[in-house]
Ligand SMILES: Nc1ncnc2c1ncn2[C@@H]1O[C@H](COP(=O)(O)OP(=O)(O)OP(=O)(O)O)[C@@H](O)[C@H]1O
């Protein structure tokens with residue numbers, strides 16, 4: 001059972017899946033860390049992005065990896081606009097209201113998708129979907145290897161933006177000291193919207209990485225966001241590195257549970273772990289102690 | 291008095307249904323130091339918040355350098371050169387000293403930023419030594435220096451300091467008042483809220499006394515300083 005021939009590929013596959021989970025969690029944790037709200041529309045926006053990637057291929061013949069180049073800025077703009085012109089104004093500065101507005105947004109988006117596309121599950125049949133890469137110790141699915149690389153690159157770019165650019169510094173400043181930021185001349189409403197845009201852009205990339213090997217239906221995003229939420233708690237609410245490492249970790253846990261408990265029980269391990277973390281270390285594995 | 295920089299007329303403000311300030315009239319001339327004195331809870335910080343736009347005025351007008359600013363966002367008001375260093379300091383704890391300062395010049399160009407930073411480091415050599423340290427790990431006094439330094443980074447015409455001497459040792463308070471005069475000598479007007487009444491009246495040209503949300507006295511600092519009756523009645527000295 002513990003033979004490396006089975007174990008190593010399971011761990012590697014877990015890391016590949018976990019990276020995309022981590023990307024979804026990255027968007028969620030970024031928004032939480034700065035706006036201090038849980039974005040309930042995250043799953044619905046991921047679903048919308050997956051539909052967008054799906055139809056970019058179906059209708060326009062665009063390869064998902066190519067479509068990402070267009071969908072990422074598009075979803076950034078969508079997220080920016082939602083926060084700046086819908087969520088922000090509708091919330092009147094009350095966190096409780098923001099929560100409800102994002103929940104309402106999720107319902108609207110999901111039902112719009114359901115109305116337009118029906119409940120059917122759709123898949124793309126791409127020529128390379130079943131290509132594999134031989135890494136010596138295992139055969140890995142090519143699209144998932146690409147996904148892993150893209151996620152690492154995206155995380156690096158995001159980290160550089162936050163660490164080095166003026167906007168990144170303003171985002172970190174607003175996250176911890178909103179009044180100080182306002183009094184320094186930072187336009188907090190703009191920074192909130194940029195952050196929401198970045199979080200939503202992560203979803204567009206995740207969608208393009210998922211669509212070659214996954215299916216899409218109007219509820220697909222929720223499955224991912226539940227896992228992403230576990231990762232956010234695990235990695236420490238608001239921690240960007242925590243989200244990435246937590247994602248990889250959860251991917252491996254899921255893969256190993258699938259291996260030992262059976263494919264259908266893979267996700268149970270995640271939620272048992274979730275409850276254990278909440279009981280033993282509520283600030284998360286990488287979060288600051290409260 | 292020289293040209294009027296800040297002019298407040300008939301101002302009222304508060305939190306929700308409770309009105310804290312009413313009938314506030316105040317003027318600060320270009321390059322002038324004006325003191326606002328008053329006991330705890332009188333509404334001094336509320337006045338500062340209203341001027342800098344984080345709190346909305348419910349009545350009255352605020353004009354700064356000829357513009358009506360009482361409906362403007364804080365970021366716009368900062369861009370006009372009116373900077374408020376709050377009582378709680380509000381430095382960015384997760385950012386380094388240098389990053390904190392740079393965000394003070396957020397709206398200025400890179401060349402301005404370098405020049406401003408050099409000037410702030412010349413005033414506060416201690417901040418220069420620790421430029422790469424996170425602000426959250428600084429002592430209270432150092433955080434106060436950083437908060438003032440960040441304010442200076444924005445090239446203020448008017449600097450509002452809310453109890454800058456709070457928590458400083460007597461020697462640092464001396465240094466602070468010397469610094470206030472130095473900042474002022476460079477042409478910056480100051481609105482100074484202080485508990486150190488005696489020192490404050492020495493550097494200020496004029497003073498207002500706030501009680502229960504409205505001004506009960508205003509005049510030349512020298513006159514107030516010289517009148518034991520006024521000092522006893524209004525300042526508990
Ligand atoms: N955020 C708030 N919400 C509700 N009431 C407030 C708020 N902030 C201040 N107040 C009230 O407004 C009044 C004036 O407070 P303010 O902080 O302006 O006083 P202050 O003169 O600055 O006092 P101190 O010298 O203690 O700093 C007080 O009665 C206070 O309780």
Ligand SMILES: [Mg+2]
Pocket residue numbers: 334335336377452
């Ligand atoms: Mg106060």
